[in-house]
Amino acid sequence: MKRSGEGQPLDGAANGWRAGLVVSHLGHSLAIEDDTGQLILCHTRRRLGHASVGDQVWWEPCEGQQGRVMAILPRRNLLTRPGHQDSQRLVAANLDQIAILVAPLPNPDWLLVDQFLVAAEVRQLSVCLIVNKADMLADVVQFPSGLEDYTGHYPPLWISAASGQGLAVVGERLAGLRTLLAGQSGVGKSSLSNALLPERQIRVGEISERSGLGRHTTTAATLHHLPSGGDLIDSPGVNVFGLADVDGAGLAWGYREFRGWIGQCRFNDCRHLADKGCAVRDAVAAGHISHARHARYQELLQRLCRQ
Ligand SMILES: Nc1nc2c(ncn2[C@@H]2O[C@H](COP(=O)(O)OP(=O)(O)O)[C@@H](O)[C@H]2O)c(=O)[nH]1
Ligand SMILES: [Mg+2]
Ligand SMILES: [Zn+2]
Missing domain, CATH: 3.40.50.300 (P-loop containing nucleotide triphosphate hydrolases)
Known part of the structure; x- marks a missing residue:
């Protein structure tokens, strides 16, 4: 049975909540910008999970000119x-x-x-x-x-x-x-x-x-x-991103110049290393793909396997 409102965006305004955008993390708090551009320091309710910079949220004012985040809207990425x-x-x-x-x-x-x-x-x-x-x-x-x-x-x-x-x-x-x-x-x-x-x-x-x-x-x-x-x-403190959500096929796809060759490998689970009939390796050998980029792909693939 389909519940009413399923798949609909949460209407926080109906609860008296306000729309906000997370602009920074401050220890356990968040700096939220409301739709007039005003900054508010907000706390989150533990069961909400973590909010990220760039998240759209619903918040409600509480004492001392601060706020409380009530809901995090679904993310695009x-x-x-x-x-x-x-x-x-x-x-x-x-x-x-x-x-x-x-x-x-x-x-x-x-x-x-x-x-x-x-x-x-x-x-x-x-x-x-x-x-x-x-x-x-x-x-x-x-x-x-x-x-x-x-x-x-x-x-x-x-x-x-x-x-x-x-x-x-x-x-x-x-x-x-x-x-x-x-x-x-x-x-x-x-x-x-x-x-x-x-x-x-x-x-x-x-x-x-x-x-x-x-x-x-x-x-x-x-x-x-x-x-x-x-x-x-x-993001001054961040100099590496996680690839935790990337698998071997995703990694190869992430090397843009591999894409035109991937479909031509003999095996569709080809890892593009020493695999037989690998079109990507052939493209490296023929000079269509840089050796250095392929070597870094190999290095990152090894890291993914160790995760
Ligand atoms: N010659 C030159 N030096 C720059 C340029 N941009 C930044 N720098 C210098 O490079 C160093 C590092 O810059 P910074 O902005 O702190 O780099 P960040 O660590 O990436 O934030 C500083 O000494 C800057 O003055 C530029 O366009 N030309
Ligand atoms: Mg800096
Ligand atoms: Zn291959």
């Missing part, structure tokens, strides 16, 4: 990272895109980049590959080695957060979308966020003040609204 032991920590929900930042310095960690890419591909998120510190290229530093393996499928935007070069084009790629900014430490994520979000520091300050947690919050993922529409989530 969720990105996690490995936590303590076998747990998964929530990074961000309801994303459209991941922007992956690399730079000539520090030397790119392409295995990390591949993890970001796979995490995006398996969720069907758009990818925006950005090469920062373009101003260094005229100097001693050369084109980041290994980048050539990506340019065919992920044409990069060349920018300089320091000089402002290319920022208008980045703004266009982010407009109207919710984007998570990812990249290893030192590539310029904070510099780029500050350049794109004139009020970023003020907002972070306001959130810390509300929470009473002070500088603690500077390591928390925070959702900011872009002046051109859309949101940018910066």
Whole structure:
């Protein structure tokens, strides 16, 4: 028997609840933005489970200008990272895109980049590959080695957060979308966020003040609204995503240039390693797929098997 309202969105307004968007995590609390743009510090009821930055929630006001989250709305997608032991920590929900930042310095960690890419591909998120510190290229530093393996499928935007070069084009790629900014430490994520979000520091300050947690919050993922529409989530403390929900086939699919070959492997459970009749391996041998990318696929597959 079908219950009335089944499959319908929960109407929190009927309960006197208010709509909100989770913009940051603060220890055991959440910073919620209501539909007028006001920030409220909220607690969650334990049985609700964890809310993530980017979650749409229903909340109700309680004493001391604070609130209580009553319900988390269904998510379009969720990105996690490995936590303590076998747990998964929530990074961000309801994303459209991941922007992956690399730079000539520090030397790119392409295995990390591949993890970001796979995490995006398996969720069907758009990818925006950005090469920062373009101003260094005229100097001693050369084109980041290994980048050539990506340019065919992920044409990069060349920018300089320091000089402002290319920022208008980045703004266009982010407009109207919710984007998570990812990249290893030192590539310029904070510099780029500050350049794109004139009020970023003020907002972070306001959130810390509300929470009473002070500088603690500077390591928390925070959702900011872009002046051109859309949101940018910066997550200073996060430099790797979990692939816990990805299996071998998902991983191979996450390597975009493998897709055209996967269907031609002799066995449909081909792992694209030493398997007989593997079209992906043949494509590597023929120079259609980069050796380095395939080697990183192999490395990530081994990690998945160890999970
Ligand atoms: N030359 C140059 N240096 C930059 C640029 N963007 C950031 N940096 C520097 O790179 C370092 C790391 O930047 P930061 O934004 O903290 O990187 P994050 O760790 O990814 O947040 C800092 O010393 C920045 O001044 C850039 O476009 N050009
Ligand atoms: Mg930073
Ligand atoms: Zn194969």
